[in-house]
Amino acid sequence: WERIGDLVILPGSSLRSELWKSLGSPLWKIIAECLGVTKVARQGPVASTGTRDSGVEMLLGEDGWVEHRENAILYCFDATKCMFSSGNVTERSRMGELNCDNDVIVDLFAGIGYFVLPFLVRARAKHVYACEWNPHALYALRRNLRASAVEKRCTVIEGDNRLTAPREVADRVCLGLLPSSEGSWAVAVRALKSGGGILHVHENIKDVEEEDWIEYLTKSLQTLANAQGS
Ligand SMILES: C[S@@+](CC[C@H](N)C(=O)[O-])C[C@H]1O[C@@H](n2cnc3c(N)ncnc32)[C@H](O)[C@@H]1O
Missing domain, CATH: 3.40.50.150 (Vaccinia Virus protein VP39)
Known part of the structure; x- marks a missing residue:
């Protein structure tokens, strides 16, 4: 998983089985609490279109707005609309x-x-x-x-x-x-x-x-x- 601001993004394949689904939203609240965030989402593929739209799907939290600080720079954006590649930090x-x-x-x-x-x-x-x-x-x-x-x-x-x-x-x-x-x-x-x-x-x-x-x-x-x- 990756953390962007107050949002934890789980890998696209995680927690998808029927058993996990049956637990419903309390599961996302527990994950948020354990990882010290208020929002949880699941990663999806970045659109291959020219606008490179995000494929992130929210699981907990009202919206995908994040405020992420990296190398003393503040990046604010809606993670469900705009992609952010943690791997590009270098x-x-x-x-x-x-x-x-x-x-x-x-x-x-x-x-x-x-x-x-x-x-x-x-x-x-x-x-x-x-x-x-x-x-x-x-x-x-x-x-x-x-x-x-x-x-x-x-x-x-x-x-x-x-x-x-x-x-x-x-x-x-x-x-x-x-x-x-x-x-x-x-x-x-x-x-x-x-x-x-x-x-x-x-x-x-x-x-x-x-x-x-x-x-x-x-x-x-x-x-x-x-x-x-x-
Ligand atoms: C998301 S960033 C790329 C971040 C990262 N380097 C990657 O591709 O994984 C690319 C941005 O370029 C914009 N873009 C793509 N083609 C464009 C064009 N022809 N003119 C202006 N913006 C364009 C997209 O809307 C997108 O916001």
Whole structure:
């Protein structure tokens, strides 16, 4: 199980047998009490659609709203609507440890601020353009920016990043979409300043395919940059 704020999320397959079901809601109350939370939910698959909706199902608690603190950053969101990958803690932490003092950053898949907040709060980025199209994530993102008092250094851009992303402004572009962000590689190259910059490209790949993928990525980016005359 994982704990996010005041919510414990059980694995998707847990406590599903008829015997457990027959115990009804007292079971969830006991679990909540033992683990020191007020809300209990069960994990479900993240939607494979572009909005990456959460599959979390509430078992105890009125709603899925959580306030989760990680590495001194507060993430607030509705866990039944927006996904939160506890396993990505290392990458969220790594982004916060970068030195982005004078950097303008474009995050093409901002979500609730998974990387936007570490960039602004801990890495001290000069400005972040945060692209996002899921209304639930946009609501949480704006709240989270205000809660960390960094909203003045962030421009939230609503809509499909392939149509809305800014051009030639960025020192870094973040492409945090799984299983692949390839659909927005061209947009990312266009978003970089004409002198170049850094791309953070996320992708699900098997260990044994890593070298081939890096070669494919490098060639693709080179082709895109050539096509754009950079
Ligand atoms: C949930 S985060 C990704 C978190 C984590 N890296 C992962 O994928 O497991 C990805 C966000 O990108 C947004 N998104 C996906 N495609 C988009 C697009 N073309 N334009 C704007 N936002 C997009 C989704 O709505 C979602 O909130």
